[in-house]
Amino acid sequence: MEISEQRGLDPMEQKLDMRGLDLREVRARIRDNEYEGPTAGLAPGFAQANLVVLPEEYAFDFLKFCVRNPKPCPVLEVTEAGSPEPVITAPDADLRTDVPRYRVYEHGEIVEEPRDILHRWREDLVGFLIGCSFTFEEALLAAGLSIAHVEQGRNVPMYVTATECVPSGPFAGPMVVSMRPYRAEELPLVVSASGRYPTMHGAPVHVGNPDALGIDDLANPEFGESVAFEKEQLPVFWACGVTPQAVAMKARPPLMITHSPGHMFITDRRHSEYEV
């Protein structure tokens, strides 16, 4: 079957078909708008990244925000203004075309969700690639741990906390966390496996008490979907890459472009390259 015939397939079928492909093929099909689904599970072994694109006049304050809040905002790469090429994490890739689906915001409001941003690109735009939890989730699985939301076929639940990030210029706001349930006896392995990847959010920021983070109700996450707990499981919270997007949205820049949730940029770097 030709790829072009796949456009009518539902995302799940399309995704299963992509799983056997290597990184170059996956990126080529995303670039050619032949795949527009989520990227979890694609190009196994390669790190994926959150994307934030901002005008240069916001770039220093935003980068400073990320450096001040490295747990939620670990910066993998910053591009030259006007260049869509991430020369460190994926030379030859193009941030304008190589994400399956984007979100374009004007003054903090979403205005479109296109499959490429060629029509939006400008010479003053700077791209930021920020670490993604897929890397430590792969490490959790490799350690023999299960991941509740994956097993339950849901998106990871994410919560806005009462913990304020350290502000920088117009960028300010609360830390967002993701949550995965584990039993107390699993915690040493959970912490050591995820902690080996500090640029992919690293070790959990909190275990056990949602109140301590200002989270009222685990059943009602602000983003993603709630997951069912098994007996004796505790909530384990990680700093989340949604934080910089939420904060940038609140700053209401005239233009901001991000990936669409779950539709990440796939880098050329292996997970192991970020392991310490």
Place this chain on the structure above:
Amino acid sequence: MEISEQRGLDPMEQKLDMRGLDLREVRARIRDNEYEGPTAGLAPGFAQANLVVLPEEYAFDFLKFCVRNPKPCPVLEVTEAGSPEPVITAPDADLRTDVPRYRVYEHGEIVEEPRDILHRWREDLVGFLIGCSFTFEEALLAAGLSIAHVEQGRNVPMYVTATECVPSGPFAGPMVVSMRPYRAEELPLVVSASGRYPTMHGAPVHVGNPDALGIDDLANPEFGESVAFEKEQLPVFWACGVTPQAVAMKARPPLMITHSPGHMFITDRRHSEYEV
């Protein structure tokens, strides 16, 4: 004896006298220009940092340079333009007074080496604090490993390599490395002990072959002093915090201020806070 009487003492006597003092007292004496010696061994347990101060117009390119080259240039903090307070690593400290000795460069040339920079401070200056090898050296010692240059009473030898950093705007140049000799059988411990501190240069970047880094002669380091090797020791190289200073000097900004070599800024953060 009153501290003010100590001004005539030689630096070594002055330093020995400082060793028993806690962090607040050490910082107060540095601030009051009562101590102007090197900071190695002072306020044990607390991380120290390299300082680079640049005008705001250079700040984004310099921060981008650091993010692109995280092994030699791990950023611990970036201050707000005009504010000398490092709110993350040492709230209430003052980057204008709390380093024992500074170096002031104009257009890449050193023009003075003052004990404070109050007379040089401007509203457009941004301070960068960059990780320092003292943290991983403390981890090496705690692991029972010796450090040759410490035992031999010398400064750590540093070499300019043939490895170019990833450039950013006007900032470009080779990576500088520091070198410590170890036996092959010690390497697993050397790598794991230092690797736990990725924001303090982390694990070595190379072991064994100076040629591979473009280093011609271990006996002639570009900075610091050479050290004697014991039988069966191999040279072990770490990315060095002199790199960002060397690169910034080459960019010849109208004004740049750094700490004087060995005269670091002492933070309020414990080494363990940077451990992964």
